[in-house]
Amino acid sequence: MHPPKRFSELPEYAFPRLRTLLGDLPAGHPNPIQMTIGDPGHAAPGFITEEINKHAARFANYPPNDGAPELLDAIGGWLERRFGFATVPEQILALNGTREGLYNTCMVLCPEDKNGQRPVVLTPNPFYQVYAVAALSVGAEPVYVNATAESGHLPDFATLSDDLLDRTAVAYICSPANPQGAVADKAYWRQLLALAEKHDFIVLADECYSEIYLDAPPTGILEVVAEDGIDPNRVVAFHSLSKRSNLAGLRSGFAVSGAETIARMRLLRAYAGAPLPFPLQMAAARAWSDEDHVIENRALYAAKFDVATEILGNIPGVHIPEAGFFLWLPVDDGEAATLKLWQEAGVKVLPGAYLARDTADGNPGEKFIRVALVAPLDQVRDGLTRLRDCLYS
Numbered sequence: 001m002h003p004p005k006r007f008s009e010l011p012e013y014a015f016p017r018l019r020t021l022l023g024d025l026p027a028g029h030p031n032p033i034q035m036t037i038g039d040p041g042h043a044a045p046g047f048i049t050e051e052i053n054k055h056a057a058r059f060a061n062y063p064p065n066d067g068a069p070e071l072l073d074a075i076g077g078w079l080e081r082r083f084g085f086a087t088v089p090e091q092i093l094a095l096n097g098t099r100e101g102l103y104n105t106c107m108v109l110c111p112e113d114k115n116g117q118r119p120v121v122l123t124p125n126p127f128y129q130v131y132a133v134a135a136l137s138v139g140a141e142p143v144y145v146n147a148t149a150e151s152g153h154l155p156d157f158a159t160l161s162d163d164l165l166d167r168t169a170v171a172y173i174c175s176p177a178n179p180q181g182a183v184a185d186k187a188y189w190r191q192l193l194a195l196a197e198k199h200d201f202i203v204l205a206d207e208c209y210s211e212i213y214l215d216a217p218p219t220g221i222l223e224v225v226a227e228d229g230i231d232p233n234r235v236v237a238f239h240s241l242s243k244r245s246n247l248a249g250l251r252s253g254f255a256v257s258g259a260e261t262i263a264r265m266r267l268l269r270a271y272a273g274a275p276l277p278f279p280l281q282m283a284a285a286r287a288w289s290d291e292d293h294v295i296e297n298r299a300l301y302a303a304k305f306d307v308a309t310e311i312l313g314n315i316p317g318v319h320i321p322e323a324g325f326f327l328w329l330p331v332d333d334g335e336a337a338t339l340k341l342w343q344e345a346g347v348k349v350l351p352g353a354y355l356a357r358d359t360a361d362g363n364p365g366e367k368f369i370r371v372a373l374v375a376p377l378d379q380v381r382d383g384l385t386r387l388r389d390c391l392y393s
Contacts, residue, residue: 006136013129014354021335021351022342029346033375033383036350038178038325040246041374042300045293048247051283058278065275066266067094067254074285075239075254082210085222090259091232093266094281096274098208098238098253099130101265102172105236105255106134108268109202110169119169124155126179126356126365128206131172140169144357146364149319153182153328157195165199176209176218179355179370180328181321183213189224196234202261205237208253211244211294212301213323222256233258236265243325244294245287252276252284301325304373304380311384315392327371328352329387334369337391341369345386 011017018036067075072089079085079092095101110119121135125144135142143164145155154177157165173192175184184192196203205221222237224230240253255265276284287293305320308327312318317330331337334351341347350372352365371387373380 006139007133010133010136011357014350017354018338018348018350021338022348025339025343027342027346027348028344029386031382032346032348033379033386034348035371035373035375035380035383036348037374038243038372039374040243040248040325041376042246042297044246044250045287045290047286047290048250048283051286052279055279055282061278063275063278063281065270065273067092068278068281068285071281071285071288074288075256078288079222079256082217083220083222083226085220085226085256087256088259091256091262093255093262093269094276094284095238095253095255096276097242097251098206098240098255100273101236101238101253101255102128102130102204102206103134103137104268104272105204105265106131106138106140106170108264109236109261110135110138110140112139114167114169117167120164120167122155122157122160122168122171122201124172124174124177125359126352127172128174128178129355132357135170141167143168144359146359146361147177147180147182148364153177153180154184154188158191162199165195165201168199168201170202170204171196172204172206173221174206174209175221176207176213176321176323178206178209178324179326179352179368181209181324181326183218183322184221186219186224189219189221190228193221193224193228193230193234197230203235205235207237208240209243209324210239212298212325214302214305215322218323231258232256233261236261241284241287244297246297247284247287250276250280250284250287252280252287300377301373303377307377307381308373308384311381311388312392315388325373327373329369329371329391331367331369331391334366337369341387341390345390347383347386347390349387 123131242248352368356365
């Protein structure tokens with residue numbers, strides 16, 4: 001039996017590729033520092049264990065697939081406080097991590113053809129790799145729209161041809177962007193939503209880094225939807241506790257849209273979804289209702305970005321991002337820089353090309369490395385100092 005051809009050109013995932021690149025090469029320092037994966041290292045809020053223990057008996061029961069009422073109410077309250085977007089529970093779908101939602105929503109919303117042709121799924125480039133896999137899974141053509149310094153590190157979908165946009169069924173967008181940390185403003189959201197309306201496609205807005213920022217809170221797509229009276233079914237926004245609350249292991253996220261779209265998503269999830277256990281849903285409800293721990297978390301990241309500015313801020317081409325917790329650093333060659341940094345300084349980073357795809361204009365990640373600022377502050381300082389001395393001296 002032959003495997004499906006639609007995945008035949010799928011590259012190895014970023015972190016296995018990194019293991020292959022580095023192989024058994026020893027670290028060039030007695031104290032190696034891991035700065036590759038965005039695995040939050042700050043403490044989870046103390047009330048999480050308390051909440052799970054309070055509801056532990058419910059591990060014996062099947063959990064509500066669409067989200068417990070308490071969780072949906074807590075999410076709805078947060079959405080109104082944060083974005084001024086009022087919802088009813090029928091507009092929210094609890095997820096077992098947003099990766100599930102980002103994948104399955106394309107399965108639900110992408111048609112078999114668009115205007116009689118193979119549908120297109122637009123994705124930023126570089127990007128969170130589940131976007132492309134979702135496009136391939138539904139038989140769509142993934143189109144990678146380079147997000148470079150010239151475009152503000154966000155994809156400029158307006159430069160695409162009308163013919164291509166007319167075939168577009170779904171457009172993924174990440175703001176704050178992973179890996180560059182760029183933030184879409186209201187003008188960007190309005191332009192994208194106008195394109196979606198004109199060419200009749202759905203916008204899937206991945207906003208999982210929205211609560212990690214330095215100055216002003218990033219504008220969310222739902223703010224523009226609410227202000228401009230746009231049909232919320234045109235948009236699905238995704239949020240998570242993983243970064244906001246240092247709860248990556250809790251696997252709690254959600255999708256929000258119009259009730260019609262969420263009903264379609266719930267139908268598929270009833271067959272294919274894995275609901276979050278009830279005690280974890282109760283812990284998540286409390287996390288969405290509390291901002292104190294989020295403010296503390298943001299302050300910890302701000303201290304790390306202060307260190308990054310101190311160590312790297314004067315290097316030509318280095319840009320300290322507005323949000324997120326990654327640095328997207330320019331180098332001559334991402335793979336070569338990664339190898340050099342590991343072998344000479346014992347700092348492990350990720351080549352930018354592993355987060356992007358080749359296009360007619362090249363791979364926009366080829367001359368970058370991604371550096372995650374999730375380690376303790378002293379390790380971040382040490383790691384960035386070694387990085388500077390190894391790559392930029």
